Amino acid sequence: MTTTTPGGALQALMADLKVLTDLESPSTDPAAIQRVMDVVEGWARDLGAETHALGGGTRVFRFGVQPGAADRPVLILTHADTVWPHGTLEDMPWRVDGDRLHGPGTYDMKAGIVGLFHALRALNGQWPRGGVTVLLSPDEEIGSPSSREHIERAAHDARVALVVEPPVADTHALKTGRKGTGSYTLTFTGVASHAGNKPEEGASAVTAAAQATLDLQALARPDQGTTVSVGLIRGGSAVNVIPAHATLEIDLRVSTLAEAGRVDAAVRAWAPRDPRVTVQVGGGLNRPPFEQSAGTLALFEQARAVARELGFDLTHAVVGGGSDGNFTAPIIPTLDGLGAPGDGAHAQHEHVRLDRWPDHVRLLTELLRRV
Numbered sequence: 001m002t003t004t005t006p007g008g009a010l011q012a013l014m015a016d017l018k019v020l021t022d023l024e025s026p027s028t029d030p031a032a033i034q035r036v037m038d039v040v041e042g043w044a045r046d047l048g049a050e051t052h053a054l055g056g057g058t059r060v061f062r063f064g065v066q067p068g069a070a071d072r073p074v075l076i077l078t079h080a081d082t083v084w085p086h087g088t089l090e091d092m093p094w095r096v097d098g099d100r101l102h103g104p105g106t107y108d109m110k111a112g113i114v115g116l117f118h119a120l121r122a123l124n125g126q127w128p129r130g131g132v133t134v135l136l137s138p139d140e141e142i143g144s145p146s147s148r149e150h151i152e153r154a155a156h157d158a159r160v161a162l163v164v165e166p167p168v169a170d171t172h173a174l175k176t177g178r179k180g181t182g183s184y185t186l187t188f189t190g191v192a193s194h195a196g197n198k199p200e201e202g203a204s205a206v207t208a209a210a211q212a213t214l215d216l217q218a219l220a221r222p223d224q225g226t227t228v229s230v231g232l233i234r235g236g237s238a239v240n241v242i243p244a245h246a247t248l249e250i251d252l253r254v255s256t257l258a259e260a261g262r263v264d265a266a267v268r269a270w271a272p273r274d275p276r277v278t279v280q281v282g283g284g285l286n287r288p289p290f291e292q293s294a295g296t297l298a299l300f301e302q303a304r305a306v307a308r309e310l311g312f313d314l315t316h317a318v319v320g321g322g323s324d325g326n327f328t329a330p331i332i333p334t335l336d337g338l339g340a341p342g343d344g345a346h347a348q349h350e351h352v353r354l355d356r357w358p359d360h361v362r363l364l365t366e367l368l369r370r371v
Contacts, residue, residue: 010358013114014101016043017352020110021094021103027081030057033138036080036110040136043117048125049134056146057138060154063120064131071130074371075158075332077151077324078113079140083346092348099355100342111352112164112339119365128368133158140324143181143286151327160299160371161328163336164364168317169343172356174303175336176296177318178326179225180260180289182252184267186212188235190277192244202242203276206235209246211273216250219263225255227320228263252285253320260285287326292318295333299371303335306366312359338364 020040025033037059041051044061052060065073082105084092094103113136120132135154137147144151155161167173188209193202213230220228228250235246250267254260268281300316307314316337325336340357344350 010354013118013357013361014354016114016117017101017106017111018094020113021106022089024084024086024089025081025105026085027083027139027142029086030138032086033057033080037136037138040080040113040117044134047117047120054150056150058147058150059136060150061134061136062131063134064125064127065133066131069130072157072159073130073133074128074368075154075161075328076116076132076134077137077161077163077328078116078134079109079137079324080113081138081141082108082110083141092350096354099353100351101354102349102351104350106352107166107340107342107350108345109165109339111342111357112166115340115357115361115364116164118361119368122365123368126369128371130159132368137324144324144327147324148327151324152331155328155331158332160295161325161332161334162338162364162367162371163323163325163334164339165323165325165336166339166345167337167341167360168319169345170341170353171315172307172312172341173315173317174300174338175319175325176300176316177255177292178290178322178336179253179255179320180257180285180326181287181322182254182260182283182285184248184250184252184281184283186248186250187280187282188212188246188272188277189279190244190246190274191242192237193242195240195242199242202244203274204242205246205277206243208272208274208277208279209233209235209248212248212270212279215270216267219266221259224259225253226259226263227251227253254285255289255318256291257289260289287322288330290322290326290329290334290336293329293333296329296335299333299335302370303338303363303367306363306370310359310362310366314363338367
């Protein structure tokens with residue numbers, strides 16, 4: 001097992017990660033998230049960063065950034081929230097099992113934050129041209145509703161974006177593309193009536209919801225990366241009543257904006273067979289597709305060259321899940337997956353690979369020197 005990195009010993013990486021992991025930070029608890037951010041801001045201040053709190057809870061840390069300078073900074077995206085509720089540590093305690101370090105929020109993505117700051121420390125104040133801007137958001141796991149504006153604004157002021165989300169599960173693969181993500185809620189209103197005495201007077205919202213489920217899922221084009229999935233359906237009030245109310249919740253994944261537009265138009269145009277039932281559509285595309293670009297592939301080639309020098313092979317992939325990199329990729333070249341290797345995002349077996357993590361910290365350090 002590799003035991004040291006330019007940013008410090010593996011034990012130091014683990015110690016910093018334990019500090020963040022012990023501070024449970026579900027997306028639903030802004031105060032808990034701010035406690036994580038306070039620790040990270042302390043690390044940033046120790047490195048001489050200019051720090052600011054932005055609206056909605058996002059924080060920005062700037063290292064060597066000179067406003068108005070000819071060279072724009074490198075933007076690095078991180079998030080402090082996790083999917084895990086308070087009390088998860090009781091059932092999923094911090095533990096080391098061989099070369100795997102387990103704990104809620106470790107792989108996604110508190111180890112990414114820790115690795116980033118060890119890389120920044122290793123630079124010893126020798127920032128890349130234009131400096132480094134780090135955005136730490138509070139709400140990535142719920143779609144970045146408050147941080148998206150800050151992310152996109154920062155991207156317009158930067159030259160490239162690096163995202164310290166983890167690599168592809170249990171691999172050294174970085175992420176050079178991601179599907180766009182969206183969700184819809186369809187609310188159906190029909191006419192209630194007695195299911196035995198006067199069923200003909202009713203207009204079933206549940207029947208309409210069932211029809212919509214089949215029609216809208218048929219919009220999927222897996223060969224083009226488009227998936228449409230009804231994940232939740234609710235409706236009715238009693239078994240002997242023609243149901244007047246129902247809702248559907250739909251998950252959408254797309255590889256291109258053109259596909260997003262096609263599906264969106266079809267969802268909004270869909271109408272129930274029974275004209276007595278009405279439908280309201282809410283939602284839409286939450287994150288645009290992170291489409292693979294020449295700029296992103298050039299960044300990957302830089303990273304792959306560094307990895308070869310460090311003694312390991314690096315690959316890349318396009319993945320289905322979204323990240324805050326989806327917001328920057330349409331604006332500037334974006335390379336994702338530069339966090340800690342491991343597996344189990346959002347799952348009970350979430351863990352970081354200790355045998356691989358130091359190499360990826362070294363990779364990020366050297367990439368920052370050269371980018």
